[in-house]
Amino acid sequence: MPRLADHDQRRAQITGAARRVIARDGLAAATFQSVAAEAGISVRLVQYYFGTKRKFLLATHQAVVADAGTRFTRRLGTLGADPAPRDVIRAILTELLPADAARRQDAIVLNAFHAAVLTASDVGAEDTLGAPQFLIKTIAEQLRRVRTGATASARRAADLDAELIVASAAGLSQTLLVDIGAEDRADNLLDRLLDRMVEA
Template sequence: MPRLADHEQRRHQITNAARRVIASGGLEAATFQSVAAEAGVSVRLVQYYFGTKREFLLATHRAVMVRAATRFARELAALGESATPRDILRTLFTELLPLDDARRDDSIVLGAFHHATLTGAEIGAADTLGAPRFVVDTTAEQLRRLRIAETPIAARALELDAQLIASTVGGLVQGFLVDCPATEDAAELLDRLLDRMLEP
């Protein structure tokens, strides 16, 4: 009797294919036909697992987020319990920067989703806000470990600084996608940002 297909593995196969299609051709290139061809499966199978294009696009976005979170968790575990707020933030932001082929493809895919939210395509801003919110919240949490925010003004400054740091890293990500040689400066730029923003 043939073994039943592993549904999660099949979904993963399809979202990986969608990620590759989007990385090379943008969100508009991701159709049932192109993703099925890239995955080596039938169009009907893609439709079976993801009833609409929007569903497989959102599943692909989630898969990219899971990849990034897995990388971050692995590196964070390697730091150990003695990791400082700076260590944690540097690790988080390093995993977001397009410093190798996998992270570069993920950054391109996330950029394509961001563009879609601006143009009113099938993806809305609410569909993609989870990841940026996580980065801002994590940054704010680490800033709280460094600072005492006993007043509303201090607490507000901390939140604004977290948003500023996260937005700056987002700008670095997009800049490095265009100017690949600049990635050689990534570590220095990131350290400079943290030096300035993590001062008491």
């Protein structure tokens, strides 16, 4: 009896190959041919699962974001039943940093997508903004837990501060990609950021 294909596993194989190609050679290098070669499968199979380059690029972006979400969930699970807002925010930001090979690859891939949005490409801003917006919303909710007052002004301040925190973490992530020495300062930089943005 022939073995049935595991379609989720095959898609993960293809998006995993695309991640490696993008991290190594850039987004423009991720073609049907290069991804198929990286995955060790036929071009026809990549086309069968994704149809267009845009579809496999977006699936690759979504795979990176999903893996980050899994890491966030795992890290938050170590904080106990009712973690302090600062601890939640710090855990999320820590998982954004390229502190190991897998997270470094993912950071390079996300940066490649960000750069592609700035030029004519198969990827637009609307395709990549969901994850940062989710992070901003999540961090804003944590900021509101430690700030008194439910005025519209206080809520707006939490939203703006959350956006600044995410932007700062993204900048630190980019710095760590090119300045290995910055790894030694990363924890201190996160703590200084949170000292200024999160009331204890």
